[in-house]
Amino acid sequence: MKCRHCKKNLNIKFLDLANAPPSNSYLKKEDLKKPEITYPLRVMVCKNCWLVQTEDYANAEELFDDEYAYFSSTSSSWLNHASNYCEIITQKLKLSKDSFVVELASNDGYLLKNFVKLGVPCLGIEPTKKTAQVSRDLGVEVKEVFFSKNVALQLVSEGRKADLIIGNNVYAHVPDINDFTEGVAVLLKSNGVVTFEFPHLMELINKIQFDTIYHEHFSYLSLISIKSIFSKFGLKIFDVDQLGTHGGSLRVYGCLQHANHKISNNVEKILNDEIEAGLMNKDIYENFQIKANNIKDTFVQFLLNAKYDKKVVAGYGAAAKGNTLMNYAGIKRDMISFVCDAAVSKIGKYLPGSHIPILDPKVLELNHIDYLIIFPWNISDEIIEQNKALSKSGTKFVTIIPDLKII
Numbered sequence: 001m002k003c004r005h006c007k008k009n010l011n012i013k014f015l016d017l018a019n020a021p022p023s024n025s026y027l028k029k030e031d032l033k034k035p036e037i038t039y040p041l042r043v044m045v046c047k048n049c050w051l052v053q054t055e056d057y058a059n060a061e062e063l064f065d066d067e068y069a070y071f072s073s074t075s076s077s078w079l080n081h082a083s084n085y086c087e088i089i090t091q092k093l094k095l096s097k098d099s100f101v102v103e104l105a106s107n108d109g110y111l112l113k114n115f116v117k118l119g120v121p122c123l124g125i126e127p128t129k130k131t132a133q134v135s136r137d138l139g140v141e142v143k144e145v146f147f148s149k150n151v152a153l154q155l156v157s158e159g160r161k162a163d164l165i166i167g168n169n170v171y172a173h174v175p176d177i178n179d180f181t182e183g184v185a186v187l188l189k190s191n192g193v194v195t196f197e198f199p200h201l202m203e204l205i206n207k208i209q210f211d212t213i214y215h216e217h218f219s220y221l222s223l224i225s226i227k228s229i230f231s232k233f234g235l236k237i238f239d240v241d242q243l244g245t246h247g248g249s250l251r252v253y254g255c256l257q258h259a260n261h262k263i264s265n266n267v268e269k270i271l272n273d274e275i276e277a278g279l280m281n282k283d284i285y286e287n288f289q290i291k292a293n294n295i296k297d298t299f300v301q302f303l304l305n306a307k308y309d310k311k312v313v314a315g316y317g318a319a320a321k322g323n324t325l326m327n328y329a330g331i332k333r334d335m336i337s338f339v340c341d342a343a344v345s346k347i348g349k350y351l352p353g354s355h356i357p358i359l360d361p362k363v364l365e366l367n368h369i370d371y372l373i374i375f376p377w378n379i380s381d382e383i384i385e386q387n388k389a390l391s392k393s394g395t396k397f398v399t400i401i402p403d404l405k406i407i
Contacts, residue, residue, distance in 0.1 A: 023320035086114035105170035109135030203248025322375025
């Protein structure tokens with residue numbers, strides 16, 4: 001396979017998680033009787049531009065279909081994060097009723113609804129039908145399509161160039177990262193700004209967050225790789241924020257090369273941090289597999305011990321993270337009875353691969369649970385606070401990444 005960005009041959013192996021179904025392809029009861037499609041989940045590294053990427057097996061249309069069930073608004077902490085961003089960026093860029101904001105992969109309107117309230121014209125680009133409709137119900141204009149250079153050209157022909165383009169946790173989901181980035185450059189006004197937020201590869205490696213790897217994430221991003229991609233299409237990075245979201249993320253601020261945004265010292269600092277961490281050295285990638293295997297083995301041993309001790313184990317959060325971990329570890333319903341999730345769209349369905357049922361969190365109040373495994377560890381504090389009453393009845397909370405902890 002050749003690199004998605006620079007087209008050089010890929011020859012550094014990062015991680016092999018064997019075969020698994022797409023992590024967000026939740027099953028209905030009738031689907032349990034049908035064959036389930038799985039794809040190899042292998043990740044490689046480009047030694048030329050240092051883009052970390054999955055091997056090509058599934059296409060975007062198969063992964064982000066009408067049944068795609070990720071809704072951003074189910075997390076209160078993420079809603080607060082989005083609201084704070086909108087307030088800050090509106091002031092920073094002096095956005096007004098005369099501005100135009102575009103969000104790429106706007107999901108259920110969790111972010112753009114804030115611009116609607118502020119009176120700033122905005123447009124969401126969102127290919128998944130169910131989330132797009134929720135967004136429209138909030139008063140957000142949505143174009144139901146995958147973003148591309150052609151979509152950007154269409155908007156430009158309509159006189160709709162953007163003062164601000166937002167991409168929160170979408171850049172990693174893009175199969176054709178070159179076309180996507182070129183589309184951003186086309187759509188930006190001459191002094192417009194693009195902000196991308198994404199989980200930071202350096203944190204993924206340092207904290208062994210291998211459960212954030214799944215088919216829907218085509219790329220795993222560093223500032224080193226994004227700088228290379230931006231540069232090819234006439235964009236530059238002028239600032240970077242380090243965020244605590246998703247276990248450690250970056251928010252990059254980009255603009256056209258000729259724009260007059262001053263480059264912050266943060267850019268050079270984080271580039272140097274990545275180099276010092278070894279992100280331009282193949283050894284750090286080739287040594288990652290054994291670390292992931294150790295976490296997987298510890299997780300399986302914990303579940304086996306709980307099973308032998310006749311303990312009741314359930315999960316919280318029907319998240320892609322958990323599906324990656326459980327499918328790699330070969331976990332089935334005999335080890336985890338059920339998983340709870342607050343998203344109505346998931347309740348009553350089954351996890352892909354493991355076929356563990358997804359139940360309403362209310363069942364936790366009706367059943368004694370010895371161990372509750374929190375799969376979306378990035379919001380574990382929020383989940384523990386929401387379920388603190390369970391501790392009084394003896395339930396212990398468990399997180400797996402970066403090491404197994406019983407709380």
